[in-house]
Structures are given as C-alpha cells and as structure tokens.
Amino acid sequence: MKKDISSLHVPHNKNTAGCEPVRIATPSEVILPMNMHSGHDAEPIVNVGDHVKVGQLIAREEGRFSSPVHATVSGTVVEIAPIPTASGKETIAIRIESDGKMEVSETVKPPVINDCASFLQAVREGGIVGLGGAAFPTWAKFNEATNPDYKVDTVLINAAECEPYITSDHRMMLAHPDLIADGIEYLRKYMNEYLGNATFKICIETNKADAIEVLKNTFADKDYVVIHELKTIYPQGAKQVMLYNATGRVAVAGRRFPSFGALIINVSSLAKMAEYLNTGMPIVERIVTVDGSAVENPMNLIAPIGTRVSELLKITGLKSNPGKIIIGGPMNGTAIYSVDDPIVKVANAVLAFDEKDAVLPEPSACINCGRCMEKCPVSISVADVARAMTVKDKDKMAKLLIQTGVRQCVDCACCNYVCPANRHLLQINWDAKAFLKKYAAEQKEGGNK
Template identity: 45%
Template sequence: MSIFKLNGVHLKHHKNTADVPPVRMPVPKKAVIPMSMHIGAPAVPVVKAGDEVRVGQLVGEAAGGLSSPVYSGVSGKVKKIDEIISVTGAHITAVVIEPDGLQTVSEEVVPPTVTNREEFLSAMQRSGIVGLGGAGFPTTVKLAADVSRIDTIVVNGAECEPYITSDTRTMIDDAALVAEGLGMLMKYLEVSKAVIGIENNKPKCIASMRQATEGMEGVEVRSLPAVYPQGGEKVLVYHTLGRVIGEGKLPLDCGVVVINCTTVATIAKYIKTGMPLVEKCVTVDGSAISEPKNVIAPIGTPVLELIEFCGGFKCPPRKIIYGGPMMGIALPDLYLPVLKQTNAILAFDRKDATPPPETACIRCGRCVSHCPFGLAPCDIADAYAADNAAALEKFKVNLCMECGCCSYVCPAKRNLVQTNKLAKVKLRNYQTKNREGGK
C-alpha cells in the first residue's frame, strides 16, 4: 500500500511464551481494583467496606462520557476503599476485596440484547472495555464516532514489543472470537472493509486469523514486517492503508478506526456472555522470572502474586515493568495490581535492569535515521537544554509517539525519549502561554 516504509528498529523478539496456551491462576489472596484504569475521569466506587461482591458485579460506575465502569473479577468481601499510588505517581482510589475463593458469578451478568447501533454502543459503555493494547482509551468513545466518517477498521495484531505474547495467544486461541467481534464492529459501524495487521514473526497468528475470517466479505489479513514500532497507530495505518494521519489528527480523520485484536475478542465475549472486562491474559516473562508463561488473572491481582504463580523470582529482581521493554513503565511497588490494559509484567535481573551511563552525543545521526516519524531527537535535546521552546515547535516534538527507538539506538546511551517527553510538556506550556498572551 505504502511505497516508502517508515523507519524503526529490529529488536530481539524474545517471544518465549508464544507457543504455550495461557494458564488460569488460582484466585488471588487479595484484589486491589483501581478506579482509574483508563484515560479520562476515574470511576466512582458504588460499594463500601463490608459489602459482598460477586464476579462481574459493578464496583465503580463511569463518571461521564470519557470514563469507563469497573467490575470485580473475584467474589468476596470488600475490605476497604483505599488510596493507592499508581505508577505515574498519582493518588487513585481503589476497591480492595478479600476473595472468598468461590468465584460466584453475579446475577447482573446476562448477555445484553443488541439489535442495533444504539444498543451496541450502550452495551460497549457498560462492558468496561478499554483499549487493551496498553493505552486504556475507553473503546466506546472510539466507536461512538459518526459512522459516515469511517470506511475501514484496522485491527492491530502487530504486537511489536518484545516478550509480550498475550495478543499472539488471543489470535491463536480465540481467532473465532476476534472474527466474530470484527463482524459485529463492521455491522454496527456500517463499514465494509477491514484489515488485520500482524507482524510476520507470528506466522501461526496469520494462519489462524486467515482461517477464522475466511468467507468474511471485505476482511483482509495482512502480514507486516516485524519492525518495531509496527503496532504504533500512525505506523500501522500507513503500512496497511497508505494513509497519513496528520499532525493533531486522529485515525478517524482519515476514515479509520484502529482497534487492538484482544479488545475485539473481548467485545465479542461480552456480547455473547455478558461478562464484562474482569480478567486479563498477562505475559509474565523476563530474566528474573523462573517460569515465564501467559497467565489469565483477575484484574486487581497484585503483581507479586502473579509472579509467585510463575514460580517466583529465580534471582533478585532489579526492575519490574508493566508492558513491554520499549514503552513499559517501571513499577515502584510489587503490590500494584494487574490493570485492564496490562498485557505483560516483565521482571529483569540486575544485569538487564541497570541503565547504561549517559555520555556525550557524538552526532552519529542514528536517532534521526531510526525515528519512524523523521524527527531529530538530538536537535530536540539541544533545544530543550537551551530552553528554546520556539525551536521545539519547529522540530515538531509534539509528533513524538514516545516509541523509544531513539534511546534504543543511541550509542552514547542518551535518554532521548525521556527528553522528548519533557520537551513536549515545555512546548505545551509555551503554546498555552502564547495563546493567552495573544488574547
């Protein structure tokens, strides 16, 4: 489709857990369910200490349009409504539940009646489903767009981060669900064309998705080169459809809805069973994990319990991250829970975890030549150091998707993507000040 490919980096895939089906872990001893697992306003707790809850029962209701309801993944007793510190350092409310181990399903869990678009959207709103690729954007907001603006659905099955195989397993084990969910999306969004983009290092996924979508009109499974960050929204849309999502624009602005493959499968599961998003398949891997595997765990399971289920640590862990090694966030606390959008928990030993010391930029240009969007991180770093916000605007640091290719390839080991993130904040403040000054 696209003549020129965007740049990126070739990473070691480390897809160690790709060939083993996920295992369901026993009920955790404690479940900590945060009210903020999505972009937008936090949900509001509707249970109080002492309440009995069941699997699939609402514990936090959505607060406004850009929010998402939260359900319990365990049955048991609410111990307290607590405040925890999330990985971003924000204080967030969480419902702490002591499971009874029975996993009694709530009577609220009944398949929704969906016969038209309105019913579909309202079901999506109730499902608690958010973007499961990692961003946590409430899915219903994405789908509520004006149907006349959408002509294509792109299903993201790239899974370009190393180690993570939870999407891989979805596409192998639940290919039929993905196909079914895609069928529903095409029907209710009135779209006749869909592309499923999968990196070519997952031939099994490509084969199973091709088989599952056989006979579906307008659906194409596309094999893509395994070049990180193939699963970046703008990269994926360009490489599958040849469309460029411009500065400050959304996929919707060029007629596309991009949706993660596990999100699609979860949509189908909800419509069929009425069970909202209460559990996740999480890849547990990394050099400090004894038995790497994919684990199905209730949302709210403390990370430590998940790791203990995988045989615990085989050596002292030095760094634990949510998500993949390129964009994942390091955890300050082992008792933080599995979130809706958690697709992997990786633990690394001292050797893998210690960041190399930063040295002077040698102006080799590798950060520029590997940036998918053609930005110049070395120049951005200079402008940031010089406090030159006008230059940051010119260098388009706002386009940076924070994929981390620049830091990865830098031979001087400079923290370029971190500087980009700081520079984006500086640029936003500068632009806000300019706008106010102009009034």
C-alpha cells in the same frame, strides 16, 4: 516519509509463544485502581463491608473518556484507599477480599442492542478500553468514526504485538478467532452506516505463523476481511506506523485518527468487546505474559484484573532477585516500584529482569550522530528537541518544538535504544509534549479572557 516506517530489529525473545495460557487459582484478594483508562478516575459506588460478585459494577465512569470498573472476584470490599502509581501520582483503589467462590453477579447478562447508539452505550458500560497500551475507551474511539466529516473505509485490527517478550495477543488469537469474528460482525451490524463497506485488515507480524494460519482459515469466506502480514520490525504496532504500512496514508499531528479514513482497534480489545456483548461479562480477567531474565519458568497466565504481580511471580518462580519489574514491554512498558502492585486492564505482560539487566548506563553528551532521527519512525531528531527545550523564551520554545514534530512522537523508544550516548531521549520527548500541552492550554485560556 520513509518506505517502511518501522525499522528497528530488536531481539524478539518471544519465549512464551508456545505456552498455552494457564488460569491461576483465585487470588486471596484483588486491588482495583480507578485509573485503568485514559480519562478521569472512575468513582467508587461500593462501600467497605459490601459483598460483591464477579462482573458487578463497583465504580462508575467520571466524564467522557473515563471507564467503569467491575469486581473481578466475589467477596468483600475491605478497603477503599489511595495507592501510589508508577507516574508518581496517587489513585483510589478498591481492595476486595475473595471468598474463593467466584460467584457471578446477577447483573451479568448480554446487553440489549438495537442500533448504533445502544451499541456504543453497551461498549461503554462493558468497561472496554484499548488493551494495547493506551487504555482509550473503545466506545469513544468508535464514536469518533460516526463524525459525518470522516469516511472510514478501513478498520485496522492491531495484532502486531511488536514488543519483545509479549505473546498475550498471539495466544488469544490462537484460542479465540471466534471472538475476533464476532467483534467484526458486531461492528458491521451496528455501525453499518459508517463501516458497512469498510475492509477489516487484521495487521499481524510474520513471526506469528500459526496465528496467521488460524485467521486465514477463520476468514476464508469473508471477502471484507484481509489478513495483512507485516514485517517483524519494531514498532509495527504504533498506530501511525500501522496506518502507513497498511494503507500508505500518513497521520498528521493534531488530527483525529478517523480523519485518515481509518479506525484502529487492538485485537484483544475487539475480542473482549465481543465476549461482553455475547455474555454480559465485562473485562474481569486477561492473559498476562510473565517473562524476563529473572523469571524461572516464563508462562502465559490468565489472571483476574487486580491480582498482585507477586502472585504471578510466585507461579512462574524467580531464579534471581529482580532489579526491575516492568508492566508491558521492555521498549514501551512502565517500571513498577513494588511486586505488590496489581495488574490492570492493559497489563499484557509482567517482565522481571535481574539486577545486571536492570542497570541503566550513564548518559553522556550528544555527539550529533543523527541515529535517533534515522531510526525514528516519524523522523524526529530528539537532539533538536533537547536543544529546543533549553530555550528560555516560552513562545520561541513552543515554536521550535512544534517544528521538530515531537507532537507526532509515538513513544516507541527506538531513539533511546540506538542512542550511543545513552541519553534518556524518551523522557525528553515526554517533557516536551507535556510543555506543549500546557502551553496550548495557557494560550486557549488567554484567548478566552
């Protein structure tokens, strides 16, 4: 294992670090997809023609890792229909025409919590998911830490925000250290049996000096909270990387995170959770950084979830025709097909790049330079992964792929970034991981027969 396992200096381009978030005017409509989390799609419980209010439950979770969806404007449900997603699949979305009043639902009130079980249930009902990108339901993550086989002594609050351009977590920390403090106290109170003696490490890169100062002042009298400063090197925010750089522990593939004695939560997820528990208002809006070479005035905007990307770009203005629009960061984000797509719970940024910046260079043959492995935080040789993917025999391919360690891949795209042959290495890893997942399922099914 390397000494510091994040090692790529990418330009920060944090142009909006000084931009206070501005709340947008209520959009005329919002589109709320049912797949804003990692599990099964949520199930709509409203019908076309229904009147809804802000914070009202409009779709119920379907299954363990699903998450509910709430109305983010008041108005009328005008359509429930499939929409395309960036992955190529479709998902059902609920379109609400706003009445412009932003009337809050009568159901919005702080949840009643008496113990750990009712705490987890409340976090589940608030629709809180990992806002750093993974969208894993937060209650399920906490629930894993209650496993008696695990002894969690460290809670890592992920405030690295290591992707270029994005400053939404940074601005949230400056505006709401109170919510971060409340979130920590909720965890200590209701998960006391599991986290009572844990140290809470707020892991933050050194390029956010003002936020570090605010956090140090906020937690000056709390000896169980440590502001853990990390080098400004990508990808500090990847959970395996953060675990190692903050605790020295190594994440092993195939094991749940709390088995390493640590729980990790994104700082904005923690703040949103506290807001919900304080007020009963679920995730209905978020800070979105809007930036990129095609954007006229980069800004941080507070927008209802479901607002179309085009509405945000109208506010910031465009100085050229965008050749590519990404939700999230340039390293790990997802390109979208249309400016009509909505922002979802994890949409911490909308980046619009001009046509010149959007052109991908043509890939050429691997020259075996080893740079992908050298810069990989978990030392994977993607050249080896690519070779293994050409093997015809499925069992042999699976064995070789497991040997490469590709299951440990954190999707950071460092390999892509440094490859002199411009090979699409992240895609190779995704294909390899998808193959291994399918292979494992087939093996399990075969064993059950």
